[in-house]
Amino acid sequence: MPYNPALVAPMRAEVTRLGARELTTxxxxxxxxxxxxxxxxxxxxxxxxxxxxNARPALTQALKHSVVPQNVVTVFAGQDLDAVARARQYFGxxxxxxxSMALFRDGEVVHFVHRHQIEGRPPQAIAGDLxxxxxxxxGAAV
Amino acid sequence: MTVVVETGGALxxxxxxxREDDQGVHLLDVGVHDAGSGAPKESYIERSSRYGxxxxxxxxxxxxxxxxxxxxxxxxEPTLPR
Numbered sequence: 425m426p427y428n429p430a431l432v433a434p435m436r437a438e439v440t441r442l443g444a445r446e447l448t449t450x451x452x453x454x455x456x457x458x459x460x461x462x463x464x465x466x467x468x469x470x471x472x473x474x475x476x477x478n479a480r481p482a483l484t485q486a487l488k489h490s491v492v493p494q495n496v497v498t499v500f501a502g503q504d505l506d507a508v509a510r511a512r513q514y515f516g517x518x519x520x521x522x523x524s525m526a527l528f529r530d531g532e533v534v535h536f537v538h539r540h541q542i543e544g545r546p547p548q549a550i551a552g553d554l555x556x557x558x559x560x561x562x563g564a565a566v
Numbered sequence: 567m568t569v570v571v572e573t574g575g576a577l578x579x580x581x582x583x584x585r586e587d588d589q590g591v592h593l594l595d596v597g598v599h600d601a602g603s604g605a606p607k608e609s610y611i612e613r614s615s616r617y618g619x620x621x622x623x624x625x626x627x628x629x630x631x632x633x634x635x636x637x638x639x640x641x642x643e644p645t646l647p648r
Contacts, residue, residue, distance in 0.1 A: 519619055520618070536618075539568065540567075540615070540619075540639045543636065
């Protein structure tokens with residue numbers, strides 16, 4: 425059952441204020457992820473503690489990096505059920521977890537951050553992994 | 567916390583640590599590797615780390631007397647410490 429929208433609103437805002445576009449329906453996910461060109465980060469948001477303490481702060485830090493994906497979108501697990509289910513179809517063999525982050529380049533997942541790579545790790549470490557992936561896959565020379 | 571629970575038998579479990587009590591270790595969203603399947607345990611754990619855990623059980627308890635080692639998935643190493 426989805427969470428109370430009022431409860432999750434601040435959690436959504438913490439991501440959208442970074443410039444991430446929120447996808448709340450399967451159609452919006454298809455429009456964003458189907459036939460992609462360039463680079464895109466999909467942030468799977470969640471109400472859990474490691475999203476609040478680790479994943480969202482890490483995303484905030486990582487998006488201040490000099491090299492970032494061309495687009496950042498977000499879906500909310502446990503809330504926008506159809507959108508999350510559809511987004512996961514684009515993740516291929518990467519198993520569902522939340523929070524998580526998928527970096528796409530030209531429609532392919534090139535880097536994935538699972539929940540187990542978020543929980544128990546400081547935001548700085550997670551952001552470091554993300555920015556290394558940004559440098560590798562989102563730079564002008566790639 | 568996602569952990570690898572190794573046992574003295576053929577089965578290894580990967581899942582989210584829930585709690586531990588007299589019954590054993592309670593895990594959520596659990597994948598299971600059976601050494602009898604022929605696939606190496608190391609490959610299974612490395613694949614779980616890279617692609618995530620393919621959950622076969624929503625909840626599973628590993629008996630306390632079966633558990634040999636519990637390791638955080640990201641810190642798992644193939645050899646048991648001496």
